[in-house]
Amino acid sequence: MSSVGIKGYAYSLNHVPEMGLHYGNTPYVERLTKGETEFLSKLPEHLQQYEDARDYAPNQAYIGGITLDEYETQPKPWYENRMTDAGRYGRYGEIMPEDEFLGLMDICDVFDIIWLERSFASVVREKLAKDPVITDKVLARLENGHDLDEINVEIEKHRALPLYFENNVVGCVRSGHEVDECLFPYVLLENLASKASAVLSVLHLLKNFDVDPGEIDFVIECSEEGAGDMNQRAGGNFAKAIAEIAGLVNSSGCDVRGFCAGPVNAMIAAASQVASGARKNCLVVAGGAVPKLYMNARDHVKKSMPALEDCLGSFAVLLVEDSGDSPVMRLDALGKHTVGAGASPQAVTSALVWDPLQKRGLTFNDVDKYAAELHTPEITLPAGAGDVPLANSKMIAALSVMKQQLEKKDMMDFVREKGLTGFAHTQGHIPSGVPYIGHACDAIREGKLNRVMIIGKGSLFLARLTNLSDGASFFIEKSSGTPAVGAVTKDDVKRLILEALGDIKDSLQ
């Protein structure tokens, strides 16, 4: 079987400006190493309210509040042209406010790490009860909370990290160990936030596609966090922890890592398990990254614009056997950035785009859209990092020129036609191609597109293990309409041989 069906997908954001202000890596490290600097004193003036984030066109594109065609018509700059008709919920998920997210983190905490203040917990319970994906069973995990005095003792005496809402301490993240740095509050905050945001997308997927939680067979998680202790620093396993809270009682799971290339590699791992028949279905999921909140805020503050990196991103995609009625992910022509391919953009683009096209005998023009590194350009441009999706589209167009499949003068037409405007938060693994899966599948179902390519790239060198980067890619397209054949059995082979022998016999006669 060379293709699997994409049955469902979900995308959510958690708007967490105060978590970012205190624990996003840029402000957190600055505070730790330099104290209250000018940047830190100015940053609070640049934070966005929930409504600002909700009405921000890229965020609405991410959760499916608008289609990508509608997104293209939104006036820029988006942060000065907020949408007037945006809602909390989109076709794929929601933008959850910070207080409710702290509640969701408590729901996802099974080790009494998160403590919320009693009255705050009570208010949050009422709000979360109105969220259509938060079932009574999920909500029952929310604790009644603690007195503020108890929380303050944890913060002052046991190095718990305070959690804030509207500038007040409303809870804390407690330490998981006296000496193990892997279980200190900051690490646990990162991991629990990632877990909770992932759970939210899983819950939306189950609801939106009417999937029984008990039917999920296997979960592969692909964020960039590391869960473990000092004996096994990133031993895992987020996937099973997420599955537990989402009620996926018949599933198991494991984690796949690869920096920003993680999600595409996880999709390939999941699809391969479904295609081989090893799993009935596979859910690929990732939550967001607290350290990346306000990563570029220094430049946003300098340029007198809102600090836009205030949301945790998450997604979930459900892969099933190709039954002929869902768009399919192809496994017969994957892009792979090999060790020997070289690190230049040209080598990477060739490996990820040209090689799989050649493998299937396709031209650049046979793909309707290329989705790589879908960062919102308004976030990256002020920081000098350029328009990342535009740069990727230009690279593919330039390669197409080099392969003599496009005239140089038509490069920008190619970019306009086959490229995408970025709409994902700079959450590392989150922008890397996967945010387009939902929109692509919808457009394929509607007959607007036939084939797209999803591309992920990862900066492996950041871990100091290798100077290499990585990348992977795959095609999504319309199903052939015929259910794919499962793994070939001995009997299938026997039957085929007998048929062939029969044909030979007939031709000899």
Place this chain on the structure above:
Amino acid sequence: MDLQNQQRIKDAAEKYNPEDLVVILGSSDAEGAEIYAETVANGDPTFAGPLAGVQLGLAVYHVFEEDVKSEADTAAWEEQISMMEMVLDPDSLAAAVAAMRKEYSRYSL
């Protein structure tokens, strides 16, 4: 320019004769290229890294400058870099670095 790269360049300038050192940039952004060039020639303008206040005066070029391109193996250039020549604006990148070099570098090729 990140702090580790600043340290690497500072170490190299101490270990080798600065006259014999050339910094080749591959930045895709003219503004960024200017800052990198200024950093290795006149010191870190953000005063954040090891090159803050250190005027190494190194020769600095963008890879798209003719002086560098003409030294490159044609086949390797074609295989590794020519695609990016179409994607980026080589002239403005080259001009940005050349201007910084003229202003701050004590050495050149």
